[in-house]
Amino acid sequence: MHWQDTQIAVVEHGGRFFALNGWNDEYFDRCWECSSKDGKKFDSIVSDETYRIWHDENGVRLEPNCFGAKDGTEYMYKVLVPYSGAANSLSGEILRAVLCIENKEAMVSGAIKFLETHIDDDTTLALLESVKDGDNSKFVELKNRIESDIYAKFLANEFIDNYEDFEDLAD
Secondary structure, eight states: OOOGGGSSBBEEEEHHHHHHHHSSSOOEEEEEEESSSSSSBOOOOEEEEEEEEETTTTTEEEOOOOOOSSSHHHHHEEEEEEESOOOOHHHHHHHHHHHHHHOTTTTTTHHHHHHHHHOOOOHHHHHHHHTTTTTTEEEEOOOOOOOHHHHHHHHOOOBBBOOOOGGOOOO
């Protein structure tokens, strides 16, 4: 899982450390603040804010990401769900699992197992069970319930580190 890899490059800026992620041939566009024990390697996540980082003639440059999302839910997805690999937050990995189910990707069994483990609401679990049993008419309601729960946590800045990749749970 890329974000747990302690070999992720880290850059210091203004006395703070940032894990470099999302190189697009111009800048790193999905970086996050982290701690670093030695100033070179990623140690742990500090927040769920993301940043754009690049180097130019003035040195290391950093600016917070402003995605211009149409609504809060879209912004939540852009902040919490990585381009690839496991999400750095539990909420992000739950959203990533929901997207996997929605897109009918190969690792759906792992996504369902992950959600079963990390959702504690009985109504949401019943909807998940229906989807698991092939009743896709329940998916939109399932997704809406999960998004509402995570959005409330997102607004409250509840951030729980994630240590699992749901794809590892797939059959």
